[in-house]
Amino acid sequence: MMRVPFAWVDVFADEPLTGNPVAVVPDADALPEETMRRVAREFNQSETTFVLEPSAPGATRRLRSFTPIGAEVYGAGHNTLGAWWLLVATGRVEVGPAGATLSQEVGDEVLPLRVDMADGRPAAIRQTQRPARFLGRPGDLPGLAAALGLAPGDLDAGLPVQVVGTGADHLMVPVTGRAAVDRAEPDAPRLRRLLEAAGGEGCYVFSLDPTLPGSTAYARFFNPTVGIPEDPATGTAAGPLAAYLIENGRAGAGKPVLVEQGHALGRPSLITVRTDGPAMEIAGACVIVAEGVLHL
Numbered sequence: 042m043m044r045v046p047f048a049w050v051d052v053f054a055d056e057p058l059t060g061n062p063v064a065v066v067p068d069a070d071a072l073p074e075e076t077m078r079r080v081a082r083e084f085n086q087s088e089t090t091f092v093l094e095p096s097a098p099g100a101t102r103r104l105r106s107f108t109p110i111g112a113e114v115y116g117a118g119h120n121t122l123g124a125w126w127l128l129v130a131t132g133r134v135e136v137g138p139a140g141a142t143l144s145q146e147v148g149d150e151v152l153p154l155r156v157d158m159a160d161g162r163p164a165a166i167r168q169t170q171r172p173a174r175f176l177g178r179p180g181d182l183p184g185l186a187a188a189l190g191l192a193p194g195d196l197d198a199g200l201p202v203q204v205v206g207t208g209a210d211h212l213m214v215p216v217t218g219r220a221a222v223d224r225a226e227p228d229a230p231r232l233r234r235l236l237e238a239a240g241g242e243g244c245y246v247f248s249l250d251p252t253l254p255g256s257t258a259y260a261r262f263f264n265p266t267v268g269i270p271e272d273p274a275t276g277t278a279a280g281p282l283a284a285y286l287i288e289n290g291r292a293g294a295g296k297p298v299l300v301e302q303g304h305a306l307g308r309p310s311l312i313t314v315r316t317d318g319p320a321m322e323i324a325g326a327c328v329i330v331a332e333g334v335l336h337l
Contacts, residue, residue: 050123061274078111100146110268116208118276173284190226212241273303274310280321
């Protein structure tokens with residue numbers, strides 16, 4: 042019988058039981074891939090992240106993340122941010138009092154991240170994503186609206202519906218206001234077919250009338266293609282959204298984009314996207330809410 046430590050981390054959160062939870066297995070080198078998939082099914086979180094020794098030169102650690110249906114997902118989002126928070130907070134990765142720049146191996150990429158420290162503890166983690174790529178635009182907008190449980194008039198005609206990726210490719214769906222975002226009730230099989238046809242993994246429904254002063258957007262994320270009904274905070278979608286808003290003149294390059302998410306699930310989250318360079322950088326804080334041991 043193997044004893045394998047794990048932890049539950051709330052990401053994009055300043056207090057427990059908010060933000061987006063991720064299950065993290067920080068010492069996963071002994072686990073076969075099929076066991077990782079089965080553990081992810083057991084935890085039943087939007088993602089479970091496994092930390093391994095790197096295989097790529099220059100990487101500090103290798104991270105693999107799986108959804109509840111055992112699908113592996115990539116990109117630097119809440120799944121990786123929570124893992125790094127745990128690694129630093131528990132001393133598995135040592136950084137100096139001023140913080141450090143590290144590298145994470147995710148899929149076939151090595152991406153930089155920055156750990157900011159305060160009083161000997163992590164204060165924020167900033168992750169660089171890939172430069173944005175702008176991909177297909179679905180043609181059947183009435184069908185998309187129906188798949189989301191919305192009317193065609195709920196879509197914001199002043200902005201395109203488009204797949205954008207900064208690591209994972211997601212469909213950006215602008216709607217006319219928070220009320221439309223909150224009304225969305227996706228038909229998962231129908232939405233999955235539309236996403237697959239458009240070349241998108243998940244669907245980010247958003248409006249530009251957030252609840253907080255200084256915020257940019259109010260959003261919900263649905264990803265039936267990998268078995269996530271709804272996610273409360275999605276860094277791999279917030280990065281593409283920031284790039285999309287800059288591309289369409291709704292945000293300024295070099296200025297932070299703040300995305301509110303998770304209200305519909307009772308887990309309000311705030312994702313900060315820094316837009317200073319060609320690649321988006323997501324930033325946030327975390328809370329470790331539980332630790333335990335798997336008996337495998």
